[in-house]
Structures are given as structure tokens and as C-alpha cells.
Amino acid sequence: MRSALPMVEAPGAAEIEALRPDFSHPGALAQRLVLVDGVFAPELSSAMPEGVRVRSLASVLNEGRADLIALLAPANADGADPILSLNAALMQDGVVIEVAPGARSDDPINLVYASTPGGPSARFSRSLIVVGAGASIRLAESLHVRAARADETFSGLQNFNCLQNFNCLIASVGEGATFNHTTRMTGGEPGGVRVESLIASIGAGAQFDSFALVTGAGLIRRQIFMRFQGPGAKSALRGVSLLRGREHADTTLVVEHAAPDCSGRQLFKYILDEEATGVFQGKIVVDPLAQKTDARMLSKALLLSDTAAMNNKPELEIFADDVACGHGATSGGLDADQLFYLQTRGLPFAQAEALLLEAFAGELIDGLGDENLAEVCRSEVRAWLSRRAPPGVHS
Amino acid sequence: MRRAYNLRHVVSTSPPWSRYDRLGRLLLENRLMLEIRRLNVSIGGRKILDDCSLTVEDGEVAAIMGPNGAGKSTLAYVIAGRKDYRVESGEVILNGVDLLALEPDERAARGLFLAFQYPIEIPGVATMTFLKATLNAQRKQRGEAELSTPDFMRRVKGAAERLGIKPDMLKRALNVGFSGGEKKRMDILQMALLEPTFCILDETDSGLDIDALRVVADGVNTLRAPHRGFLVITHYQRLLDYIVPDRVHVMAEGRIVKSGGKELALELEKSGYRNYLTDPDQAVA
Ligand SMILES: Nc1ncnc2c1ncn2[C@@H]1O[C@H](COP(=O)(O)OP(=O)(O)OP(=O)(O)O)[C@@H](O)[C@H]1O
Ligand SMILES: [Mg+2]
Numbered sequence: 001m002r003s004a005l006p007m008v009e010a011p012g013a014a015e016i017e018a019l020r021p022d023f024s025h026p027g028a029l030a031q032r033l034v035l036v037d038g039v040f041a042p043e044l045s046s047a048m049p050e051g052v053r054v055r056s057l058a059s060v061l062n063e064g065r066a067d068l069i070a071l072l073a074p075a076n077a078d079g080a081d082p083i084l085s086l087n088a089a090l091m092q093d094g095v096v097i098e099v100a101p102g103a104r105s106d107d108p109i110n111l112v113y114a115s116t117p118g119g120p121s122a123r124f125s126r127s128l129i130v131v132g133a134g135a136s137i138r139l140a141e142s143l144h145v146r147a148a149r150a151d152e153t154f155s156g157l158q159n160f161n162c163l164q165n166f167n168c169l170i171a172s173v174g175e176g177a178t179f180n181h182t183t184r185m186t187g188g189e190p191g192g193v194r195v196e197s198l199i200a201s202i203g204a205g206a207q208f209d210s211f212a213l214v215t216g217a218g219l220i221r222r223q224i225f226m227r228f229q230g231p232g233a234k235s236a237l238r239g240v241s242l243l244r245g246r247e248h249a250d251t252t253l254v255v256e257h258a259a260p261d262c263s264g265r266q267l268f269k270y271i272l273d274e275e276a277t278g279v280f281q282g283k284i285v286v287d288p289l290a291q292k293t294d295a296r297m298l299s300k301a302l303l304l305s306d307t308a309a310m311n312n313k314p315e316l317e318i319f320a321d322d323v324a325c326g327h328g329a330t331s332g333g334l335d336a337d338q339l340f341y342l343q344t345r346g347l348p349f350a351q352a353e354a355l356l357l358e359a360f361a362g363e364l365i366d367g368l369g370d371e372n373l374a375e376v377c378r379s380e381v382r383a384w385l386s387r388r389a390p391p392g393v394h395s
Numbered sequence: 396m397r398r399a400y401n402l403r404h405v406v407s408t409s410p411p412w413s414r415y416d417r418l419g420r421l422l423l424e425n426r427l428m429l430e431i432r433r434l435n436v437s438i439g440g441r442k443i444l445d446d447c448s449l450t451v452e453d454g455e456v457a458a459i460m461g462p463n464g465a466g467k468s469t470l471a472y473v474i475a476g477r478k479d480y481r482v483e484s485g486e487v488i489l490n491g492v493d494l495l496a497l498e499p500d501e502r503a504a505r506g507l508f509l510a511f512q513y514p515i516e517i518p519g520v521a522t523m524t525f526l527k528a529t530l531n532a533q534r535k536q537r538g539e540a541e542l543s544t545p546d547f548m549r550r551v552k553g554a555a556e557r558l559g560i561k562p563d564m565l566k567r568a569l570n571v572g573f574s575g576g577e578k579k580r581m582d583i584l585q586m587a588l589l590e591p592t593f594c595i596l597d598e599t600d601s602g603l604d605i606d607a608l609r610v611v612a613d614g615v616n617t618l619r620a621p622h623r624g625f626l627v628i629t630h631y632q633r634l635l636d637y638i639v640p641d642r643v644h645v646m647a648e649g650r651i652v653k654s655g656g657k658e659l660a661l662e663l664e665k666s667g668y669r670n671y672l673t674d675p676d677q678a679v680a
Contacts, residue, residue, distance in 0.1 A: 336479070341515035343499035344475050344508075345525075345585060346533035352500075355528065359519025359568075366519075 005164050007090060008121035011036045015116040016043055022114070022144065032110040034144070038092040038125035038167075044114070051103025051135070057094035057126060068096060071172050072128055074199050074225075083195055083223065087124055087168045094127035094168075097139075101132030101174065108138035108182070108370065115144070115163055122164035122193075133174040133203070140373060141169065141183040143194075164193040175203040175230060181210040182373060185220055186380050192217040197225070204230025204259070211368060212239035212251075213377050215384050220249040228255075228262035228290070236265040240361045240377075242384045243276035243308075250279035253297070257290035257320075264294070269364060270301040270331075271357055272308035273388065281313040282327065286320050293323040301331035302360060304353075304388075354385045428453050428593055428624040429474075434485030436466075436473050436649075443469045445649035447485070451593075451642075456625040458635055460660060461646035462668045467628045468512050470646070471597045475509040476502050489593055504536035506592030508585070510599050512628075514578040517569040522581070525569045526551055530588060554587040557617075559610050575602035583614045594618070595626045600634040612637030632664045647671040 016036055023034065023044045033054060034044035040056040048054055060068050073088070097109065111127065131137055143165070173179045185194055194217050202208045214220055224237060241249045255264050270278035280299040301310035312329035334356050342352035361381045368374045429451040436444035443466045451457045459467055473480050474487055476499035487494040494502050517525065531541045542550070555565060558580050570578050579599050586594055596615070600608055615625065615638050627638060635643075635657065643659040644651045645668070652671045653659065 337515050338517055340475075340477050340499060341511065341517070342525075342529075344503055345529040346500050346503035346536065346589065347529060348500045348532065349498065351528070351532060355520055355525070356517070359517070363519050 005120045005122040008037045008118065008123050010039050010092060011116050016041050019044060019114055029110040029112065031107055032112055033095050034112045034114055035094065035125050036114045037116055038094070038123035040093050040095050048109065049103070049105035051100035052109065053098045055096050057091070057096055060096045068128065071130065071170060072126065074170055074201065083166070084168065084197055087126055087166055087197065090124040091126040092124055094125040096127065097129040099129065099131045099135045099137050102134045103132065104136045105138065108140040108373070111139060111141045112144045113165060113167060122166065124166045126168045128170045131171065131173045131177045131179045134176045135174065136178040138180040138370065143185065166195045168197040171198065171200040173200065173202045173206045173208050176205045177203065178207045180369070182368065183212045184377070184380070185212060185214045185222065186216055193219045195221045197223050200224070200226045201229045202227065202233045202235060205232045207233070208235045210237045211364065213380060214239065214241040214249050215380065218247060221252065222250070223252040225254045226256065228257045228259050228264070231259045231261045233262045238364045239268045240364050241270045241278060242361070242381065243270070243278060244273040246275050248277045253282040254285065255283070255295065256285040256287070257293045257295060258287045260289060260291045260293070262290065262293060266297040267364065268299045269360060270310060271304065271361065272301060272310060273304040275307045278310045280329065283315040283317065284325055284327065286318040286323050286325065288319040291320050291322045293320060293325065295323070295325040297327040299329045302357065303331060303333055357385055358382065428490060429626070430488040432486040434473065434487065435483040436469060437481050437483060438479060443649055444473065447650045449644060449651050451624045451626055453624060454621040455641045456619065456627060456638060457642045457644060458627045458629060458640040458660060459644045459646050460629060460663055462672070465646045466649040467646055468597055471509055471595045471628060474595060475499055475507065500532070501536070504533050508589055508591035508594045510582040510586060510594065510596045512597040514570050514582050516571045518571050520569050522565045522567060522569045523551070526585065526588060529585070533589060550588060554584055558584050558587070558614055560584055576604060576607045579603055579611060580607065583611050587614055587618065592622060593624045597628045598630065600629055600631060608634065609637060632660050635660050645671055
């Protein structure tokens with residue numbers, strides 16, 4: 001990995017104030033929690049749904065609440081993973097979200113990562129969400145991309161682009177709860193580095209789904225450590241990565257079945273153009289007592305140029321005997337028959353290709369269950385496709 | 396209008412003129428639509444079309460019959476512009492335009508349509524989205540304005556009703572999970588909407604039940620017009636009872652070996668293709 005840049009200083013009141021216009025217009029995200037350079041900014045955040053309590057990581061650590069502190073340092077991942085160790089050492093702040101048992105909100109809580117302008121720098125945050133038993137909640141993470149302001153010079157913007165984000169989210173999903181998580185790792189940071197860790201433990205009978213849309217950074221790593229803690233839980237982890245140039249995106253998964261009767265589905269798709277590299281390493285671990293586990297993992301990559309590359313490393317570690325587990329990986333180009341069929345109907349090659357690529361990504365976006373978010377994702381996919389090099393360059 | 400376009404194209408893009416003496420005459424009479432001249436095509440080093448020649452005149456319905464593997468679908472694909480075949484020599488001219496120089500979508504914009512022997516499933520692309528995209532893409536290529544949504548909906552609904560296509564099929568992904576017959580109807584729906592000037596139907600009848608066959612044949616018959624040609628590939632005389640051809644061509648071993656009127660289909664029904672495979676003297680290339 002590239003070297004970590006110097007850590008950014010905690011934002012001052014004036015810097016936070018300067019971001020206010022971005023969050024005070026009518027179209028601003030509702031139910032939002034804003035981290036500025038990794039530090040929780042209540043001034044920029046808005047009201048939470050009923051039954052949801054939010055504090056900064058710093059205040060929770062000061063309070064010394066042992067239950068939350070234990071969750072903030074999960075045994076299944078910390079220590080084993082260098083990125084998490086780095087995050088533990090350097091985390092500046094974050095949010096702690098407690099969702100009361102039985103609380104419900106159909107609209108997502110938006111966790112927004114904003115940055116102040118300045119020289120190349122790194123920011124580290126660690127957040128926790130505790131979803132109480134039987135609660136039903138959505139959490140949507142996204143990167144706040146600031147519009148250029150008149151008083152900012154071009155070089156200021158360039159520096160703004162050289163950011164490193166190391167964010168970690170820990171989720172504890174209670175019995176019978178439903179937790180739907182999405183993250184859009186999108187926004188123009190050609191030289192940027194983004195490393196997101198998601199550590200989830202899933203209680204009995206709970207449902208945990210996560211979706212990631214990844215575009216537009218130099219180096220991206222997304223890692224998920226997930227454990228089925230109680231029986232009868234279900235989970236679907238999905239992601240779409242769109243990469244070009246010399247971008248590199250890595251999805252690393254460890255799904256541990258520590259309880260019986262759980263069903264886990266993982267499907268990650270990549271569209272790789274130019275000299276981009278995709279990585280998928282997924283590991284399913286089935287503990288001896290996790291009988292009747294139903295686990296399936298799949299990665300699918302579309303390579304749009306000869307110089308793009310996809311690396312797959314699926315692993316199964318199964319210690320129970322009555323389980324259904326499988327993993328697979330496909331990579332290749334677009335289907336020539338489909339392209340030809342569309343062309344014979346009058347669609348120029350580039351348009352036929354775009355239609356198929358949109359459909360490839362759209363399969364996962366359609367299943368999001370949040371139409372607003374789905375539309376945002378679709379338009380981001382379209383925007384990415386519209387920036388493709390004209391046909392003939394690769395074909 | 397079209398005549399002027401055709402002639403201009405021949406003159407400007409296909410010298411030398413002398414090769415087109417006969418074509419030129421037909422064009423001036425505005426009778427020739429498709430001309431395939433001595434087409435040689437191979438795939439993976441194996442020759443599939445062998446000096447294949449065929450003409451279809453304006454407003455004509457031509458049928459091609461022939462044994463499995465004769466090269467019928469290959470001919471259809473090469474006319475439509477599929478890339479994996481190697482065209483070694485020969486010409487394909489549609490309405491005076493050299494098709495072999497064009498991309499498949501450009502051929503479509505010039506009025507060519509191929510109903511596939513096996514229509515392709517396109518997961519994730521809603522049928523309506525697809526229909527609208529194709530219709531507007533072709534209009535754009537021809538310099539016409541995009542259709543308004545109500546106008547588009549009206550056209551699709553009307554055509555779907557005539558072809559017995561249920562509205563819920565239009566909401567699904569294109570051809571995905573459609574039965575064989577449903578896929579064929581969907582291809583004919585596209586043909587009806589795109590209003591091509593030259594239609595190739597590759598075994599559109601196979602896999603159709605008797606009612607569907609009649610519906611599809613009606614679809615074709617309503618499109619029959621003085622300025623629209625058809626090339627109907629089939630194994631069965633039955634289709635030709637519904638779509639009565641002006642000409643019947645027999646294809647064997649990569650070329651047209653006999654041409655005749657509609658009675659030729661009846662003859663084939665009785666005697667099969669044996670003659671055409673064993674006796675090269677029968678060939679009328
Ligand atoms: N992509 C390909 N690769 C290799 N051989 C091919 C390919 N496409 C066609 N062929 C061969 O070319 C020959 C002609 O095939 P084609 O599909 O054109 O026949 P057809 O006349 O349409 O037959 P049918 O009546 O069975 O549809 C066959 O021997 C076939 O195996
Ligand atoms: Mg065939």
C-alpha cells in the first residue's frame with residue numbers, strides 16, 4: 001500500500017461553518033450525521049428518527065461505557081488486521097448511534113464524510129451503530145463532494161483531491177432486527193485513497209444487508225468482517241465497482257458462520273476499463289456448530305479492455321458437515337451475441353455496450369429497496385458510462 | 396426520393412459503374428432491393444458460403460429452404476453484419492448501398508431487419524426501454540425527431556395487441572424467460588415497430604404453435620408492400636401457405652442451387668434435398 005499521508009488537524013469552528021451552506025439548502029440530505037475530517041460535527045447534522053440516539057465517539061470514550069467500548073473493539077477483527085490496528089491507533093472521532101429496540105425508520109440515516117480544503121492529508125474515523133432487538137433501520141454512508149467555490153484556486157482543489165480516508169464502521173445487529181447498510185464510495189478523487197472497514201455481528205433471526213457503489217478513486221479497499229452470532233439470521237452483501245484509468249479497488253470479505261441455520265449471500269460486480277484492477281477476496285468460515293449453513297459467494301467482472309485485470313481469491317473454511325456452501329467467480333467481456341442483437345436493432349456499438357453495462361450494474365441497484373438511493377446510484381453509473389472513451393479505442 | 400438516394404449512392408460509393416449495368420437497369424426501374432454477388436464466407440478457416448449469389452426484387456417475398464447446415468443462418472448473419480465470420484470476397488448490396496462496409500446498426504438504419512432463429516435474451520434490460528432506445532436510435536440515424544412517449548406507447552400497444560403479446564411481457568427483461576414462441580413474436584413486434592424496408596426471417600416459424608404461426612404470418616403479410624422485401628428462411632411448406640412467396644430458392648452446401656416459383660417448395664416437400672446434395676448439375680448458381 002501507498003504510504004499514509006500526515007494526519008489532518010481537527011477542523012476549527014470557522015472551517016465547519018464554511019461547510020454550512022452545503023448542508024442548509026433544501027435539497028440537503030435529511031437525517032444526516034456529518035463527520036468533518038473524521039470529527040463529528042453536530043452543527044452540520046440534523047434530527048434523527050425517534051428511538052435513535054447519537055453521540056460522538058470521543059464523548060462515549062470519555063463516559064467510559066464498558067458495553068459500548070467493548071463493541072468498539074470487536075474481537076473478531078481488531079488485532080488481526082493491520083488496517084484496523086492503524087485505525088485504532090489514529091482514529092480522530094466518529095459517531096456512536098444507538099437504535100432503541102423496536103425503533104423503525106424507512107428513511108435512511110445518512111452518515112456523510114466531509115473534508116476541509118487543505119494540503120494532502122489523511123483522516124481516520126471509527127463509528128458504531130447498535131441496532132436494538134427488533135429494530136429496523138437503514139444507514140447510508142457517502143462521501144461529501146464539495147462544489148468548487150469562486151474563491152478557491154485550482155491548486156487548492158487539487159490538494160482537496162489528494163485525500164486519504166480511513167473509515168471504520170462497526171455494527172451490532174440485535175435479535176430479530178433489520179439493518180440495511182449502503183455506502184457510495186463515489187466522488188472525484190483521482191489521487192485519493194479510501195479504505196472502509198465494516199465489522200458486523202448479526203444476532204439471531206436478524207437481517208443484515210449491505211450494498212456498495214464504488215467509483216472514482218486511485219486506490220480503494222473495502223473490507224467487511226461479518227459474523228453470524230445467533231441462529232436463523234440472513235444477510236446479503238453486494239457491491240458494484242466501476243473502475244478506469246489506473247484505479248484499483250479491492251473488496252475483502254470474511255463471513256463467519258458462528259451459529260446454525262444462517263444464510264449468507266455475497267455478490268460483487270466489477271466493470272473494469274483501461275488499466276484498472278479489481279480485487280475480490282472472499283472467505284467463508286463455517287464453525288463446527290454452524291450446521292445448516294447456507295452460504296454463497298460470487299464475483300462477476302466485465303473487462304472492457306485488454307489491460308484491465310481482475311484478481312479473485314475465494315476461500316472456504318468449513319468445519320461443519322451439514323452445510324450448503326459455494327463460491328464462484330466469472331470474468332470476461334460483454335456477450336458478443338447480445339451486442340450484435342442490439343446492434344441489429346439499430347443501436348450503435350457504444351450505446352449497445354452502455355445499455356448492457358447499465359443492466360449489469362442495475363441488477364444489484366434494482367434490488368436496493370430504496371428508490372431514491374437507487375436513482376442516485378443509477379445516475380452515478382450513467383455518469384460514469386458517459387465518461388467512457390469513444391468506441392474504437394478499445395474494441 | 397428513394398430512387399434518387401439509391402442512384403446517388405451507387406454512383407458515389409461503388410465504382411466502377413460498368414459492373415452495375417444490370418443492377419443499374421433494375422435500379423432505374425426501382426425494382427432491385429437485395430443483391431448478393433458471389434459471396435464467399437468462412438469461419439475458423441472453414442468455408443461456409445461458397446460463391447453464393449441471390450437477388451431479391453422490390454416488394455418480393457423470397458423463401459430460402461435447405462438442409463440443416465446449408466449456411467442459411469450464416470447468410471442471414473453476414474447480411475446483418477455479424478463480426479465473427481470472415482467475408483473473403485463478394486458483395487451484398489441493399490437498395491444500392493454496399494452493406495459489407497457498414498456496421499450492423501448502420502445497416503439497420505438503412506432499413507435492414509433480421510428476425511433471429513434464436514432471439515437473444517438480454518437480462519436487466521426492460522423490453523420497453525429497449526424498444527424505445529432502438530426506435531429512437533434509428534430515427535436519429537435517419538435525422539428524424541425522437542418519438543414522444545405517448546406516441547411511442549400508442550405504437551407499441553397497438554402492435555403488441557395485433558401480435559397477441561400480453562402487456563406484462565413488455566414489462567419484463569427482453570426475451571428473458573420468454574418461451575420460444577414468445578421470443579419469435581417479440582422479434583416480429585420489433586419488425587412491425589421499426590418498419591424496415593428489408594426483412595430477413597430466419598426460421599421464424601419453428602417453435603410456433605399453429606395460432607402463433609397465423610398471427611406472425613399476418614404480421615408479415617400486413618407489412619408486405621411494394622417497397623419492402625422479405626427473405627424468409629424456413630424448413631416447412633406450412634409457413635409458405637400463410638406467407639405466399641414470389642420466389643423459392645434452395646440452398647445447399649453454401650450456395651443457392653435452385654430457384655423457382657412457389658411450387659418449388661411443394662416439390663421439395665415431396666422429394667427432399669437429396670437431389671441438390673448429390674448432383675452438382677442441378678446447381679443454378
Ligand atoms: N460460429 C461458428 N463456428 C463454427 N462453425 C459454424 C459457426 N456458425 C456456423 N457454423 C457452421 O456453418 C454451417 C452452416 O451453419 P448455419 O447455421 O448457417 O446453417 P443453417 O442452414 O442455418 O442450418 P439450420 O437449418 O440447422 O438452421 C454449419 O455446418 C455450422 O456448423
Ligand atoms: Mg439456421
